[in-house]
Amino acid sequence: MNRKQTVTLAVMVALAVMPPLFVWTGNAFYLDLATRLVILAIAAVSLNLLLGYGGMASFGHAAFIGIGAYAVGIPAYHNTYGEFELIASYNGFFQVFLAVAITALFALITGVICLRTKGVYFIMITMAFAQMVFYLFVSLDVYGGDDGLVIDTRSEFPLINLDNPLHLYFLSFASLTAVMLIVRTITRSQFGKVLQGAMGNEERMIALGYNTFAYKLTAYVISGAMCGYAGALLGNFTTFISPEMMGWTRSGELMFMVILGGAGSTIGPIVGSGLFVLVEELFSSYTIYWHLPFGIMLILVVLLFRGGLLGLISGNSKSGGH
Amino acid sequence: MDFTLLFIQTINGLQLGLLLFLVASGLTLVFGILDFVNLAHGSIYMFGAFICASLTFFLGNFLWAVLIALPIVAIIGYLIERTIVQSLYARNHLDHVLGTFGLILVLDTLAHLIWGPAGIAVPLPQWLNGRVEIFEGVVIPTFRLLIIATGSGVALGLLWLVNYTRLGMLIRAGASNRTMVSALGIDIQLLFGLVFALGATLAGLAGMLIAPITEASIGMGGEIIITAFVVIIIGGIGSIKGAFIAAIIVGLIDTLGRSFLDTLFKLVMSIEAAESSAPAISAMLIYILMAAILAFKPQGLFPPKVR
Numbered sequence: 001m002n003r004k005q006t007v008t009l010a011v012m013v014a015l016a017v018m019p020p021l022f023v024w025t026g027n028a029f030y031l032d033l034a035t036r037l038v039i040l041a042i043a044a045v046s047l048n049l050l051l052g053y054g055g056m057a058s059f060g061h062a063a064f065i066g067i068g069a070y071a072v073g074i075p076a077y078h079n080t081y082g083e084f085e086l087i088a089s090y091n092g093f094f095q096v097f098l099a100v101a102i103t104a105l106f107a108l109i110t111g112v113i114c115l116r117t118k119g120v121y122f123i124m125i126t127m128a129f130a131q132m133v134f135y136l137f138v139s140l141d142v143y144g145g146d147d148g149l150v151i152d153t154r155s156e157f158p159l160i161n162l163d164n165p166l167h168l169y170f171l172s173f174a175s176l177t178a179v180m181l182i183v184r185t186i187t188r189s190q191f192g193k194v195l196q197g198a199m200g201n202e203e204r205m206i207a208l209g210y211n212t213f214a215y216k217l218t219a220y221v222i223s224g225a226m227c228g229y230a231g232a233l234l235g236n237f238t239t240f241i242s243p244e245m246m247g248w249t250r251s252g253e254l255m256f257m258v259i260l261g262g263a264g265s266t267i268g269p270i271v272g273s274g275l276f277v278l279v280e281e282l283f284s285s286y287t288i289y290w291h292l293p294f295g296i297m298l299i300l301v302v303l304l305f306r307g308g309l310l311g312l313i314s315g316n317s318k319s320g321g322h
Numbered sequence: 323m324d325f326t327l328l329f330i331q332t333i334n335g336l337q338l339g340l341l342l343f344l345v346a347s348g349l350t351l352v353f354g355i356l357d358f359v360n361l362a363h364g365s366i367y368m369f370g371a372f373i374c375a376s377l378t379f380f381l382g383n384f385l386w387a388v389l390i391a392l393p394i395v396a397i398i399g400y401l402i403e404r405t406i407v408q409s410l411y412a413r414n415h416l417d418h419v420l421g422t423f424g425l426i427l428v429l430d431t432l433a434h435l436i437w438g439p440a441g442i443a444v445p446l447p448q449w450l451n452g453r454v455e456i457f458e459g460v461v462i463p464t465f466r467l468l469i470i471a472t473g474s475g476v477a478l479g480l481l482w483l484v485n486y487t488r489l490g491m492l493i494r495a496g497a498s499n500r501t502m503v504s505a506l507g508i509d510i511q512l513l514f515g516l517v518f519a520l521g522a523t524l525a526g527l528a529g530m531l532i533a534p535i536t537e538a539s540i541g542m543g544g545e546i547i548i549t550a551f552v553v554i555i556i557g558g559i560g561s562i563k564g565a566f567i568a569a570i571i572v573g574l575i576d577t578l579g580r581s582f583l584d585t586l587f588k589l590v591m592s593i594e595a596a597e598s599s600a601p602a603i604s605a606m607l608i609y610i611l612m613a614a615i616l617a618f619k620p621q622g623l624f625p626p627k628v629r
Contacts, residue, residue: 057415059419113616116620117616117621120353120559121616121621121622123415123416124552124555124612125612125616127551128552128555128609128612129613131548135602135606139602140602141598248544248548252361255420259416259420291427291430292427292428292432292435294424294427295424295426295427295428295431296424296428297424298420298421299406299424299425299428302417302421302424303406303409303421
C-alpha cells in the first residue's frame with residue numbers, strides 16, 4: 001500500500017469508528033461536526049469530478065446544494081401547510097429523487113451553455129447561473145425569501161429515522177462512501193480516461209474522434225446531481241435552509257476544500273473538507289475575527305502547497321495541520 | 323408610463339453604470355495586462371469607502387478626504403501587489419481565484435477590526451447635498467450629477483491614458499506581449515505594480531463616491547465585485563471600451579428592470595403573476611444577460627485580439 005492508500009483507509013476507518021464513540025462518551029457536539037464534514041465532503045467529491053478530472057472549475061456548485069436542500073424543504077412545507085398536493089410529501093425517496101432529478105436537469109440546461117466557454121469565462125458563467133438561483137430563492141416569499149425556510153419534519157425513510165443523529169450520520173457516511181466509489185469507477189473507466197484526456201489536451205481528443213463536449217456535459221450532470229443529493233442531506237441535517245447557503249462565497253469554499261486536500265485524487269476532497277470544517281470550528285471558537293487567520297491560511301495554502309495537502313502527505317510526513 | 327420616473331431612473335442607471343465602470347475598469351486592466359483574476363478588487367473598493375469616511379470625520383470636508391484617500395488606496399494596492407499578488411502571476415486562474423478569495427477574508431476582517439461591524443455614514447458638504455431641477459418636475463440630487471461627471475471624466479481620462487500616452491502604449495504592449503516588452507528593457511515589475519495600483523485607485527474612488535449614498539460597510543465589496551465581473555465578462559476581458567459599454571448597459575438594465583419590469587409584465591400577464599415574478603426576474607436580469615451573451619459570444623462583446 002502506498003501512502004495515499006494508507007491515508008484513505010485511515011480517514012475512512014476514523015470516520016466510521018469515531019462518531020459512535022462521540023455519542024457513547026456524551027460528546028454529541030462532535031457528532032454534529034462530523035455529520036457536517038461528511039455531507040460537505042460529498043459535495044466536494046462531486047466537484048472534484050469536474051475540477052480534478054475534467055479541468056472544469058465550477059464556481060457555482062453551491063447552487064446545486066441549495067436546490068437539493070429546497071427539494072426536501074418545499075415538499076415538506078406543502079405537506080405541513082397544504083397547497084401543491086402534487087409534490088407535498090415527507091417521503092424521503094420522493095424528496096431525494098426530486099433533488100437529484102432537478103439538479104441533473106439544471107446541470108444539463110446550464111451545462112450546455114457553460115461548456116461553450118473555457119477558463120475564467122467558465123468560472124464566471126457557472127457563478128452567474130448560481131447567482132440566478134440565489135436571487136430566485138431570495139425573491140420567493142412563499143418559502144421565506146431571504147429569511148429562509150424551517151424544515152419541520154425530516155425526510156421519512158423505512159427502517160432509518162433521520163431524527164436520530166447517529167442514523168443521519170451513517171446515512172451520510174454510507175452516501176459518501178458510495179459517491180467516492182462512483183467517482184473512482186468513473187475516473188478509471190473509458191469515459192473517465194477520455195475526460196482526463198480532454199483536460200490535458202482537448203484538441204487531441206477531438207482529433208481522435210471523441211465528442212469531448214458530450215463527455216464533459218455528462219460529467220457536469222453527474223456532478224451536479226451528486227451535489228444535489230448532498231444538498232438534500234444538508235437540508236435534513238440543518239433543518240433550516242436559506243438562499244445564503246448558495247451564495248458565491250459558499251461555492252468558493254467548496255472549491256477550496258477540493259484544492260486544499262488535493263484535486264484529482266479520491267481522498268483529497270475529503271481531507272480538504274475535513275480540515276476546512278475543523279479549522280473553521282477551531283478558529284471561530286477563539287475569536288470573532290477568525291476569518292483573518294483563516295484567510296491567511298488559505299493564501300498560504302495556495303502559495304505554498306501546490307497539489308494540496310495530499311501532495312504533501314504522499315511526499316513526506318504530515319504537517320501544516322495547525 | 324410615467325416619463326418623469328423613467329428619466330430619473332435613467333439618470334440613476336447611468337450613475338450606477340459609471341460607478342460600475344470605475345470598479346470594472348481596474349479589474350479589466352489588471353486582468354488584461356497582468357492576466358490576473360482579482361476577486362479581492364471589491365475589498366479595495368470597500369477600503370476606499372472606509373478610509374474616505376474616517377478622513378471626512380477627521381478633516382470635516384468630504385472633498386479633501388477624497389483627495390487624500392486616493393493616494394492611500396494607491397499605496398495599499400501597490401503593497402498588496404508586491405506582497406501577495408506578484409507571487410501568483412505564474413499560476414493559473416483558479417489559483418488566482420482561490421488566493422484572492424483568501425485575501426477577501428483577510429481584508430474584510432481587517433476592516434471589521436479597524437472600523438467595527440456597523441456601517442459608517444459619510445456626510446456631504448452643504449453645496450453637494452442639495453437637489454437640482456433639470457426641467458419642470460424633474461429633480462435630481464446634486465451629488466448624483468457629480469458622480470456622473472466624475473465617472474465620465476475618469477472614463478475619458480482612462481481612454482486617453484491608454485490610447486495616447488507613453489504609459490498607455492506600454493500598458494497595451496504589455497497586454498499583447500509581456501515577454502517582448504521586458505526584453506525591450508522596460509521594468510515590467512514596476513509597470514505591473516503601477517497598473518495594479520491604478521486599478522486599486524479607481525476601485526477606491528468608486529467606493530468613496532458611493533459611500534455618501536449607501537454608507538461604508540463590510541459587505542459592500544462582495545456585492546459589487548460579482549457585478550463588476552459580469553461587466554468585464556460581457557465587455558470582453560481586457561477591453562476598456564468593452565468595460566465602459568457593458569457597465570452602462572448593466573447599470574441601465576439593472577436600474578430600469580427593477581422599476582419597470584412589473585409594468586411591462588402586466589401588459590402580457592395577470593397583475594398577480596406580474597407582481598410576484600417581476601422582482602425575481604429583475605434581480606436575475608444582468609446574469610441572464612451575461613449568460614445570453616456568452617452563449618452566443620463566448621468571449622464577450624469585445625474579445626481580446628491577442629493571446
